[in-house]
Amino acid sequence: MRNPVIDVAGLRCRYGDFEAVRGIDLQVHEGELFALLGTNGAGKTTVLETLEGLRAPSAGRVRVLGVDPSRDRAAIRARTGVMLQDSGFPAELTVAEMARLWRRGDHADALERLDLAHRRDVRIKQLSGGERRRLDLLLAVLGEPELLFLDEPTTGLDPESRQRTWDVVRDLLAGGTTVLLTTHYLEEAESLAHRLAIMHEGVVAESGALVDVLAAHPARISFDLPDRLDVSALPMLSGDVVHVPSGRVDIRTRQLQDDLDVLLSWARRDGLALGRLRAHHASLEDVFHAARAGRGVIAA
Numbered sequence: 652m653r654n655p656v657i658d659v660a661g662l663r664c665r666y667g668d669f670e671a672v673r674g675i676d677l678q679v680h681e682g683e684l685f686a687l688l689g690t691n692g693a694g695k696t697t698v699l700e701t702l703e704g705l706r707a708p709s710a711g712r713v714r715v716l717g718v719d720p721s722r723d724r725a726a727i728r729a730r731t732g733v734m735l736q737d738s739g740f741p742a743e744l745t746v747a748e749m750a751r752l753w754r755r756g757d758h759a760d761a762l763e764r765l766d767l768a769h770r771r772d773v774r775i776k777q778l779s780g781g782e783r784r785r786l787d788l789l790l791a792v793l794g795e796p797e798l799l800f801l802d803e804p805t806t807g808l809d810p811e812s813r814q815r816t817w818d819v820v821r822d823l824l825a826g827g828t829t830v831l832l833t834t835h836y837l838e839e840a841e842s843l844a845h846r847l848a849i850m851h852e853g854v855v856a857e858s859g860a861l862v863d864v865l866a867a868h869p870a871r872i873s874f875d876l877p878d879r880l881d882v883s884a885l886p887m888l889s890g891d892v893v894h895v896p897s898g899r900v901d902i903r904t905r906q907l908q909d910d911l912d913v914l915l916s917w918a919r920r921d922g923l924a925l926g927r928l929r930a931h932h933a934s935l936e937d938v939f940h941a942a943r944a945g946r947g948v949i950a951a
């Protein structure tokens with residue numbers, strides 16, 4: 652098997668007395684999109700900055716494209732694209748000028764792809780927040796990097812712009828680019844990621860292939876408990892039943908189809924309507940809440 656594009660073992664990062672990253676392992680393989688998720692302050696930006704060579708780890712081993720980023724940042728920069736949360740480009744330049752300054756050439760296709768062609772002669776200071784984000788992405792991918800760091804790439808974008816960004820990322824993946832993504836939008840990770848890690852308070856609380864991580868968590872059935880019924884009236888189910896004060900029943904089960912079948916048969920037999928009935932396999936949001944609550948499962 653080939654060496655991972657990113658290989659991190661036992662990484663620790665300190666800010667003075669405070670240890671923000673407390674011993675994490677990560678491997679990102681060629682051509683995959685790895686989502687680094689986590690609660691606020693979990694340490695994602697610190698990890699990202701370490702991988703980009705912007706800060707040295709206080710302990711552990713970090714290799715990016717086979718190189719130690721804190722020792723040889725220049726070697727990595729030439730082969731990576733970085734889309735930061737706040738890029739701070741010169742406000743007076745136009746979009747086309749900025750792109751040419753970043754990398755020589757016309758870039759008409761890339762501008763078109765990111766829906767910026769019609770804004771090519773507009774100054775950066777006049778762009779909307781969403782257009783700024785698309786310009787950030789444009790500049791990050793102009794050099795056709797082997798490895799792309801995307802730090803919350805769709806924050807502030809409307810749903811259509813977000814979809815467009817996802818399409819660009821999918822095209823890059825199809826072309827063999829490796830992507831490390833951080834995002835607070837779990838549906839973004841669920842839509843794009845092959846593998847992921849969820850950080851909480853400086854450690855990895857959950858990690859693995861997206862499909863394995865989702866499969867390791869119970870499915871859910873929820874509905875409004877019909878009027879005048881008590882939860883004790885529910886039929887015998889394999890899952891755990893939680894009854895919230897608002898009258899909603901929430902069932903966590905590893906036998907989704909069987910439990911749903913039992914519930915629907917019971918409701919039909921007794922002529923009951925299960926209001927706002929929902930049944931679904933675990934979503935990344937369920938996994939995220941479990942990780943935060945310390946119920947994570949390291950799947951791989």
Ligand SMILES: Nc1ncnc2c1ncn2[C@@H]1O[C@H](COP(=O)(O)OP(=O)(O)OP(=O)(O)O)[C@@H](O)[C@H]1O
Nearest residue numbers: 666667669671689690691692693694695696697698
């Ligand atoms: N320069 C700094 N000095 C001291 N503490 C810092 C510094 N930068 C970050 N921290 C702390 O380190 C921890 C991790 O911060 P980091 O920005 O890496 O988290 P994050 O996962 O990116 O958070 P968010 O999702 O909120 O952006 C936080 O508790 C933060 O307050």
